[in-house]
Amino acid sequence: MNSENEFSILFNLNGDEIHYLGDPTRRLLNVLREDYHLTGVKEGCGEGECGACAILVDGHLYNSCLMMPYQINHKSVLTIEGFRDSKRFEIISRAFEAAGAVQCGFCTPGMVMATEALLRKNPHPLRDEIASFMSGNLCRCTGYDMIIKAVMIASEAGDGLW
Numbered sequence: 001m002n003s004e005n006e007f008s009i010l011f012n013l014n015g016d017e018i019h020y021l022g023d024p025t026r027r028l029l030n031v032l033r034e035d036y037h038l039t040g041v042k043e044g045c046g047e048g049e050c051g052a053c054a055i056l057v058d059g060h061l062y063n064s065c066l067m068m069p070y071q072i073n074h075k076s077v078l079t080i081e082g083f084r085d086s087k088r089f090e091i092i093s094r095a096f097e098a099a100g101a102v103q104c105g106f107c108t109p110g111m112v113m114a115t116e117a118l119l120r121k122n123p124h125p126l127r128d129e130i131a132s133f134m135s136g137n138l139c140r141c142t143g144y145d146m147i148i149k150a151v152m153i154a155s156e157a158g159d160g161l162w
């Protein structure tokens, strides 16, 4: 701790080593958007209900609106910006497009990160497993059939990548 409100935190952000010096109790969502301009991390509900702010921390899915910087000390954070140059992103995004699972797109970054987290754990999920895993990510526009279909398409198209 360097002063009453500052804390030194080291973490990896989308492949870059980051030294965050600041309030350890700020919302991680704000830190990512305001300090690092990672605006693909969306704010929907702001209280852990919608998944728009989803990120991966050490490969696991989290809602960044419920996290604080001290929780990512010495961890790796992946946002949609860090994921988008990968082959798996290409497969997932094409699957969402093919299934008609994107309309306004506000939920899509979180949906894509949730899909990546699910397929890392379970490369061949059943329909019910997809529905259950994705239930923390809300979409106002598409209905969930298309989203579930998108995950199934990605699972098939990316066979061997996860």
Ligand code: FES
Pocket (backbone or CB within 6 Å): 042, 043, 044, 045, 046, 047, 048, 049, 050, 051, 052, 053, 054, 063, 064, 065, 066
């Ligand atoms: S903004 Fe974080 S879960 Fe909705």
Ligand code: FES
Pocket (backbone or CB within 6 Å): 101, 102, 103, 104, 105, 106, 107, 108, 138, 139, 140, 141, 142
């Ligand atoms: S596509 Fe609009 S909220 Fe999901």
